Amino acid sequence: MKLFKILLISVIITLSTSCNAQEKNNTVMLNYTAQTRGFNYVLQLKNNVLEITKNSKTTTLELSKQQVITIDTLISKIDFTKIESDFSKEKAAVDRVIPAVFILQHYKKQYNYNFEHNNTPKTIQELLNMLSDFLILEE
Numbered sequence: 386m387k388l389f390k391i392l393l394i395s396v397i398i399t400l401s402t403s404c405n406a407q408e409k410n411n412t413v414m415l416n417y418t419a420q421t422r423g424f425n426y427v428l429q430l431k432n433n434v435l436e437i438t439k440n441s442k443t444t445t446l447e448l449s450k451q452q453v454i455t456i457d458t459l460i461s462k463i464d465f466t467k468i469e470s471d472f473s474k475e476k477a478a479v480d481r482v483i484p485a486v487f488i489l490q491h492y493k494k495q496y497n498y499n500f501e502h503n504n505t506p507k508t509i510q511e512l513l514n515m516l517s518d519f520l521i522l523e524e
Contacts, residue, residue: 413460413490413491414430414431415428415429415512416488416489417485417488419483419486419502420484421484425440426440426502428516430516433447433453434446444520446520456512456515459512460512462508468496470498470499470500471499471501471504472484472499472501484499484500485505487499487500
């Protein structure tokens with residue numbers, strides 16, 4: 386019984402330590418998806434790994450510490466209270482626009498927006514462009 390208690394305490398300590406370390410690494414998680422019948426674009430940032438899929442081609446990059454700091458700085462400058470979802474279901478129904486979903490978790494805050502892919506707010510487009518540029522520079 387004593388051995389069981391020691392093992393249980395060891396497991397609990399190990400799990401809580403790994404969860405705390407994982408929480409510190411997950412300060413920024415981003416998912417941007419724009420999709421219609423003939424077009425698919427997915428940009429994901431998770432655990433310092435950036436992945437972009439354009440139609441069927443996927444490119445992955447592990448970001449440097451400086452790139453992560455740059456991303457965090459840019460996100461901190463965005464005033465999310467001034468951003469609103471702007472999406473027309475009527476236009477999407479006839480394929481006049483590409484619907485896009487933007488989900489960002491920045492520290493403990495989460496932001497969800499729906500946009501037209503070619504008409505995203507300027508500040509969010511700057512963030513998406515910067516992330517895309519990281520991959521272009523690596524190629």
